[in-house]
Amino acid sequence: MSKAGAHVVRFSKMHGAGNDFVVLDLRDGSAPPTPALAARLADRHTGVGCDQILTIEPPRAEGSVASYRIWNADGSNSEQCGNGARCIAAWLVRDGSAQGPRFSIDSPLDTHPVEVLGEGRYAVTMGVPVFEPARIPLVGFAHPREEYLLPLQGESVRFAAVSMGNPHAVIEVGLVDAAPVERLGPLLQQHASFPQSVNVGFAQVMDPGHARLRVYERGSGETLACGSGACAAAVTLMQRGRLQRQARISLPGGELGIDWPGDGQPVVMSGPTAFVFEGEWIA
Incomplete structure (x- = not known):
């Protein structure tokens, strides 16, 4: 039984090659987690436990299915997460938001084409490496x-x-x-x-x-x-x-x-x- 006035966070627990995530769907306008809440969610003893928290949000680029943001286990933000991008893609396919063999999702930095490979595998175009x-x-x-x-x-x-x-x-x-x-x-x-x-x-x-x-x-x-x-x-x-x-x-x-x-x-x-x-x- 939940406590009176408690905030209930609904989530999916996922992983990509062992890199594990708590995925939150915020497309209904729900507020993103604060750094403190993200750190509590990520705690493996008193929270759900994960390496990163991923939030699914409305797309930013025309033609994209959705966007996502990333919180590290200590509550800090991250700009990119490759395993997380694949998990977001899989979540959107299961949800029915992404259909067909190819679609795009928006990370905090860019738009990433995704290809569905089958059997839970995905290919994500991650962008051009920067060496400067x-x-x-x-x-x-x-x-x-x-x-x-x-x-x-x-x-x-x-x-x-x-x-x-x-x-x-x-x-x-x-x-x-x-x-x-x-x-x-x-x-x-x-x-x-x-x-x-x-x-x-x-x-x-x-x-x-x-x-x-x-x-x-x-x-x-x-x-x-x-x-x-x-x-x-x-x-x-x-x-x-x-x-x-x-x-x-x-x-x-x-x-x-x-x-x-x-x-x-x-x-x-x-x-x-x-x-x-x-x-x-x-x-």
Whole structure:
């Protein structure tokens, strides 16, 4: 029984390759969650539990089915979420709002074409990677480089950097299972060179068509998967000739496909979605 005056939040719990979400339909005009409410919803002990909260809202671009916004587990906002985009697409297909094999959805930054692949899989066009340091943003470097070098607590850290609508640093490692994710992830996120913080990926190239990846995300910590992080790792490795232009990225929660023709072209990410349960949370 709910408490008198309590606010009931209806939600769908979903995940894409283990990256899990609480999805809220706000198309009836309901207010979006405050940062405090988002953090309470995301709490895995006292809330529903998730990496991010996604809100479905009316479309902003002509021809789009809907738009979505993203809150991290700490209540902060995010500009992009690749696994979340696929889950939003799957939610809209199940709802009947999106029909046919192709449609578009609006993220906080752009409009993204979606292709329905079947069996819960979707391909989302994620946009053109941005390598200019000022636009990532990455402070202290005037021009793009394949690799950057920063001193970090007595050691030099080499990484690639790119924006996929949100900032990413990608560190290539010899063995991803032994990567210092919990140590270097927070240190890079707090570094003054990343004024908006950064998602930190640790990538191991297995062969020219396959890499493994772990990602320490802004506002959420290490997650089982990160769609924009998979795109970032793939394009930086492709740019250096370490991966082919079509590659599989294996994350702890599942596998994503990344297709990037080259500079100036958008990245297409494909992968699974899953509905976990529907529920009501009393705020």
